[in-house]
Amino acid sequence: MSDKAQTVWNKLAELPKPTLAELFANDPDRLLKLASRLDLGEEGIRFDWSKTHLDDAHLEKFLELAEATGFRARRDALFAGAVVNPTEGRAAEHTAQRGVGKEESVEQALGYHSRMAAMVEAIHRGAMGDVKHLIHVGIGGSALGPALAVDALARDGAMVDVHVVSNIDGAALEAAFKTCDPATTMLAVASKTFTTIETMTNAESALDWLRENGVDDPYGRVVALTASPERAIEWGVDETRILPFAESVGGRYSLWSSIGFPVALALGWPDFAEMLEGAAIVDRHFRDADPAENLPLRAAFADQFYARLRGCQTRAVFAYDERLALMPDYLQQLEMESNGKSVTMEGKPVDGPTAPITWGGVGTDAQHAVFQLLHQGTHIVPVDFIASIAPGHELDLAHHRILLSNCFAQGAALMAGKSSDDPARAYPGDRPSTTILLDEVSPVSFGALIAFHEHRTFANAVLMEINPFDQFGVELGKEIAKQIDKGGASFDPSTEALLELAGIG
Structure with missing residues (x-):
């Protein structure tokens, strides 16, 4: 850590x-200061950090920390398409996919989007035959983003039935086969390098399934989503069915590129374009807003307060909306793969905690599972509640009223606690939470919500002086798995015994 940053820390x-109760009692304007609305045209999102322990003094010092760690310069570099991933010598140009970034990169993204839009519209018109199902194979960012977006936005009236398969376990692919008709199924293969072993193995098995079920030209059913089009051609995909994206778009930030093809196919291009615009609104806010008013940066201040100053090792995310059930899974990769580092941008050891462990679930299910620990356990866990004012169903509004009542009650209860003469029935309170309240779950608000978390993750990295855009930690286990597959390598006695029991090697 730089000397300037250490001084501020x-x-x-x-x-x-002070406690949360003291903070509210001592500042009648607290809610006005720490709750903000992000306007998205006809709708918006409310962010409420008033139930965190941030106060004027901490906000002032965190703003000093942002200055000491070069927040403005690193933010400018991100949007300028400069190298912000020094270990790999790359830019990180996911914002250009939304029209905000270096001019040449934005133009390239528009070209790729036009190509994707044309393909989506051609499929919807029937130009590629009767397409009712899409099996999308990818892993990590090539699967988590599409799976979340399709589940959130395409539950009703999807134009094409989309199945996202990531796990190499054949049971995952078989589950998709059971619900799809081979005669009306297309296959999307999503891999930045077009070499990812899990994805390519699943793709080969999907081709076999098509072939075995009477499809004469299975490769004719394939769309490749990749930054390595030449490898897709070598694998057998026709050039006209390759949707490229830029090498500077990282996997966990790639939903906005051609990796979003299954989302556009399920929703239709106009809705996908609205999702891009929702994200672009957040991009412009993050790029232009003064640090004191910058919402992703403020979220990072709260994150750093709890991770470093309070020693909280985890952060919980609970979506009080079934459509956002996959949000914790998505954020696990975004946050932990980005910021789960132990060295700074200069390669020096980090002298404090970096990313907390992200976990969570869906309300109200989680209340009957893990909230016991949140209210009365020994761990202090900052919580994010995410909800929508508008319901995602047409049933009796009592469902949604009870859902939101529980969401808001949990935040209130975590803060207030309750005393009791019986220790087993006492709640300590003073436990922090943030509420993110959407007017509705729509393509615009969904895009904004995801972009907010991307920039929140980047802002955290800046404050910790780390690189959020590499992920070398995922490689070692893969390398050893390849050694096992090739045979001839020796390992520790435990691993050797496991391999023998499983009949491997």
């Missing part, structure tokens, strides 16, 4: 830390 650590 030392000052932050020395500040008093």
Whole structure:
């Protein structure tokens, strides 16, 4: 950590830390200061950090930390398409996919989007035959984003039935086969390098399934989503059915590129374009807003407060909306793969905690599973509640009223607690939460919500002086798996015994 940043951290650590009840009692304007609305045209999102322990003094020092760690310069570099991933010598140009970034990169993204839109519209018109199903194979960012978006936005009236398969376990692919008709199924193969072993193995098996079920030209059913089109051609995909994206778009930030093809196919291109615009609104806010008013940066201040100053090792996310059930899974990769690092941008050891463990679930199910620990356990876990004012169903509004009542009640209960003469029935309270409240779950608000978390992740990385855009930690296990597959390598006695029991090697 730089000397400037360390000095600010030392000052932050020395500040008093009042309870949440004291913070509200001492500042009648607290809600006005810490709750903000992001306008998205006819709808919006409300962010409420008032139930966190941030106060004026901490916000002032965190703004000093942002200055000490070069927040403005690193933000400018991100949007300029400069190298912000020094270990791999790359830019990170996911915002250009939304029309915000370096001019040449934005133009390239528009070209790729036009190509994808034409293919989506051709499929919907029937130009590629009767297409009712799409099996999308990918892994990591090539699967988590599409799976979340399709589940959130395409539950009703999907134009094409989409199945996202990521796991190499054949049971996952078989489950998709059971619900799809081979005669009306297309296959999307999503891999940046077109070499990812899990994805390519699943793709080969899907081709076999098509072939075995009477499809004469299975490769004619394939669409490739890749930054390596030449490899897709070598694998057998016709050039006209390859949707490229830029090498500077990282996997976990790639939903906005051709990796979003299954989303556009399920929703239709106009809705996908609205999703891009929702994200672009957040891009422009993050790029242009003063740090004191910058919403992703403020979220990062809260994250750093709990991870570093309070020693919280986890952060919980609970979606009080069934359509956002996959949100915790998506954020696990976004946050932990980006910021789960132990060295700074300069390659020096980090002298404090970086990314907390992200976990969560769906309300109200989670209330009957894990909230016992949140309310009365020994761990202090900052919680994000995500909900929508408008319901995602047409049933009796009592369903949604009870859902939102529980969401808001949990935040209130975590803060207030409850005393009791019986220790087993006492709640300590003073436990933090943030509420993110959408007017409705729509393509615009969904795009904005995801982009907000992308920039929140980047802002956290800046404050910690780390690189959020590489992920070398995922490679070692893969390398050893390849050694096992090739045979001839020796391992520790435990691993050797497991291999023998499983009949491997």
